[in-house]
Amino acid sequence: GEDVEQSLFLSVREGDSSVINCTYTDSSSTYLYWYKQEPGAGLQLLTYIFSNMDMKQDQRLTVLLNKKDKHLSLRIADTQTGDSAIYFCAEISNTDKLIFGTGTRLQVFP
Amino acid sequence: GAVVSQHPSRVICKSGTSVKIECRSLDFQATTMFWYRQFPKQSLMLMATSNEGSKATYEQGVEKDKFLINHASLTLSTLTVTSAHPEDSSFYICSARGDRGRGGYTFGSGTRLTVV
Numbered sequence: 184g185e186d187v188e189q190s191l192f193l194s195v196r197e198g199d200s201s202v203i204n205c206t207y208t209d210s211s212s213t214y215l216y217w218y219k220q221e222p223g224a225g226l227q228l229l230t231y232i233f234s235n236m237d238m239k240q241d242q243r244l245t246v247l248l249n250k251k252d253k254h255l256s257l258r259i260a261d262t263q264t265g266d267s268a269i270y271f272c273a274e275i276s277n278t279d280k281l282i283f284g285t286g287t288r289l290q291v292f293p
Numbered sequence: 294g295a296v297v298s299q300h301p302s303r304v305i306c307k308s309g310t311s312v313k314i315e316c317r318s319l320d321f322q323a324t325t326m327f328w329y330r331q332f333p334k335q336s337l338m339l340m341a342t343s344n345e346g347s348k349a350t351y352e353q354g355v356e357k358d359k360f361l362i363n364h365a366s367l368t369l370s371t372l373t374v375t376s377a378h379p380e381d382s383s384f385y386i387c388s389a390r391g392d393r394g395r396g397g398y399t400f401g402s403g404t405r406l407t408v409v
Contacts, residue, residue: 216398225299225386225402226337271336273398281327281388281398283337 187274187284194290201259203287205272208253212274215248216281217257220269229257229270259289267291295321297389299401306377306408314372314404316387322367323389327398328360331384343370377408 187207195201207215213234218226232239232246232255239246245258255272272284296319306312316326324345329337341351341362349362359381361373370389374381387401 218400223384223403223405226388226400228398228400280339280342282339285336288334 187272187282189270189272189284189287191285192288192290194292195262197262197264197291197293199262201257201262201266201289201291203257203259203270203272203289205255205257205284206253207255207272207274207282207284209274209276209282210250210253211277214275215246215255216273217244217246217255218271218273218283220271220286222268226271262289262291264291264293295389295399297323297387297399297401299387299404301404302402303405304407306406308378308408309376311373311375312377312406314374314385314387314406316370316372316389316401318368318389318399321389323370324367325390326364326370327388327390328362328370328372329386329388331386331403333384337386340372374406377406379408382406382408 189205216231217229219229220226230241230244232248243260247256269286269288271286273281276282298317300315326343328340330340331337339352340355341349343349343362343364345364345367351357364370386403388398
């Protein structure tokens with residue numbers, strides 16, 4: 184079955200880089216996503232990567248994909264207090280459903 | 294960009310009553326919508342997949358008679374929590390699928406349901 188794992192917590196100092204990691208199991212996923220959830224809110228799509236790509240950069244965000252190891256990461260450069268939130272990676276299953284990771288709570292301190 | 298509007302954002306109801314949550318795609322047609330439930334500090338759990346004009350497909354362990362889903366048009370899906378109990382209190386989020394090539398799963402802002 185599908186299983187998407189993430190570390191639960193990450194704490195960084197403002198201005199540093201944050202790296203959030205994710206491992207997934209469904210090698211047939213064509214797209215992989217990163218979502219951000221602020222308290223009491225829905226999910227905001229941050230970025231996505233197509234499975235035939237190794238890297239994608241979008242302003243402060245860099246996504247790295249290691250398809251062989253089924254490992255996905257999200258790097259946030261120059262992390263700000265407004266980046267404090269829960270970050271979910273997600274893959275599309277072979278039944279065309281979004282499967283979410285367990286979520287990583289990012290805390291940014293001054 | 295694609296926008297999904299979800300209402301209400303918060304609702305408090307008494308045990309035994311029913312609550313309807315609406316999810317609308319505002320600027321695109323969504324043939325498929327998804328309903329998720331999220332417990333505090335946990336990930337999103339897919340409850341059901343809603344297809345316009347047909348019956349919803351429920352995930353294992355989700356009671357279809359308790360969580361009624363209707364997808365009567367290409368822009369509206371509703372989730373009705375029937376005979377609500379305190380254990381149904383949760384955060385419910387809908388999602389509509391657009392163009393995957395553009396990262397096209399758009400989420401509503403969620404509904405916080407509290408059953409007292």
